[in-house]
Amino acid sequence: MSTYLAQGAAGVGNPVLNIGIFAGFVVITLAIVIYVGRTNRTASDYYAAGRSFTGPQNGVAIAGDYLSAASFLGIAGAIAVNGYDGFLYSIGFLVAWLIALLLVAELLRNTGKFTMGDVLSFRMRQRPVRAAAATSTLVVSFFYLLAQMAGAGGLIALLLNIPNSNAFGQGLVIAGVGAIMIFYVLVGGMKGTTWVQIIKATLLVIGAACLTVWVLGLYGFNLSQLLGQAVTNSPKNGAKILGPGLAYGKTTTAKVDFISLALALVLGTAGLPHILMRFYTVPSAKEARRSVVWAIWLIGIFYLFTLVLGYGAAALVGPDKINAAPGKQNAAAPLLAYALGGEVLLGIISAIAFATILAVVAGLTITASASFAHDVYANFLRKGRAAPDQEVKVARRTAVVIGVVAIVGGIVANGQNVAFLVALAFAVAASANLPTLLYSLFWRRFNTMGALFSIYGGLIASVGLIVFSPAVSGAETSMMKSVDFHLFPLANPGLVSIPLSFLLGIIGTFVGGTETFSTAKYAEMEVRSLTGAGAERASTH
């Protein structure tokens, strides 16, 4: 093992060149963010970009938001090391979009204004439901941010040749990255963030396409030959990488964990606050639909690329070398780029990967800060009497706090597979948000108590199970290896917490059965959700 470590620590690429490409990207995007940020005047501008984006633009931006470091670095790494089992992430992440398309996107756009809390509290008692929605938004965003920061740390560490043994140096890098991201959000608001997403998604899809064609070209565009080479280059696992079960097949617990993960992936997307918020940046439900369609195609095609990239990294770099590199599994895609095109391609691909993280973190930060300012500050604390300017000011300050928290969390989670960490965020979103969202859109009797039960119940169950899972302590791959307080056998809580939350929503509704039911509010929500009457319009200026 030590020989591999030595190899990995020897580093790849030229740090000066890497920094140059990366700095170039930061300067260009920063200029764009400052340019579009000039026109941020109202709350609608800051949170929803004035609802002025078209469906296709927003679709590309959604792809940008969604194809995070988890998709690019995490999935490629998981496939490179664990073979077929990494493929599940791609499939789950993609199929999940059908729930967003069929059941959530258009109805949400028609009934809400800025946040998920707008929809959840529509026909409920405003203050408690908004507070609950904001709490779960903040928690989901935190887990998601954690993953992105961990990815950023690993990536920059790889580029700057900071070995895994230098935890302090890697931590410093994460902090620096976080500071730049906070700046983007403060200056650009939603409009700046959306443009960063669009640029990043375009670069990412093109970059991944080039790598894919290159890898396939090396094997005569014969996928079977590529897989064969991946098998040859994986001495430990061999042909096992072609079938399922390598990461999740050794014991029954592992198999159940796989199902739990699969459930969290497919049900999580439509409950991710930063994705839901993107539907407000378009002028109508029809545009929201168009944006989902664009997103599904882009995301789907991208995930087909990651399959080739993952096996390509196994074939050309090899799982042992990947595991020993700074950033571990997350380094598979950059190392593949290095193997193909040397330090220039490594620099370019790493800059794209970094752009990916940067854009997603900006999107998450803006969502979390909007939710706090709009739901907690304006509606909970000030009972709807806050001036919009004041609300935006609170949102900006919140963005700073969230950024700092994410930096600290990212340092703790550094070195974990990013896709795995994101799956935890998906589990929390699927538990706390999706049941509540579906009930309030489709179930007439659902009430405030039901919403509170399913949000807080799902939240507590999923986060609690994560804290006491082997993902946090007691296993070789845990965040805290030295202690063991794990009580729950599964690394992903979805299998327990998601059904529990659906059940709690029903129980809560019956517990709160004596609440006065507002027929008028229900009628308004249902009619508006399906017809788009009275929906928030694009602002003109």
Next chain:
Amino acid sequence: MTSTGERPDDDGVSYEQIQSSFEFDELRTRFRRFVFPMSVAFLLWYLAYVLLASFAKDFMSIRVPADTNLTVGLYIGLLQFVTTFLITTIYVNFANNRLDPAAEMLRDEIEGTNR
């Protein structure tokens, strides 16, 4: 229980009247009859895939054709992509042709009386 922070009804439209109308009922039924069965179908298909991957490892590892490195699991995984793209396309056609006209008519009815 008191209700706090209630939104004001700024346009005074009777949503209840629309909700109980025949046209709205038909729109809602048409929408639900499409999205509910479709959601159940793709979730079951996805679940079937996940169960196969965890409990039918040998089946998923069969090579097709036998002299290549392509496995049954790979084909089924790729089929998930195909069905996702397919359902997306079918839904968009359905929504554009069968939902949008009815929704627009109702929206005009609601907003037209007030603006």
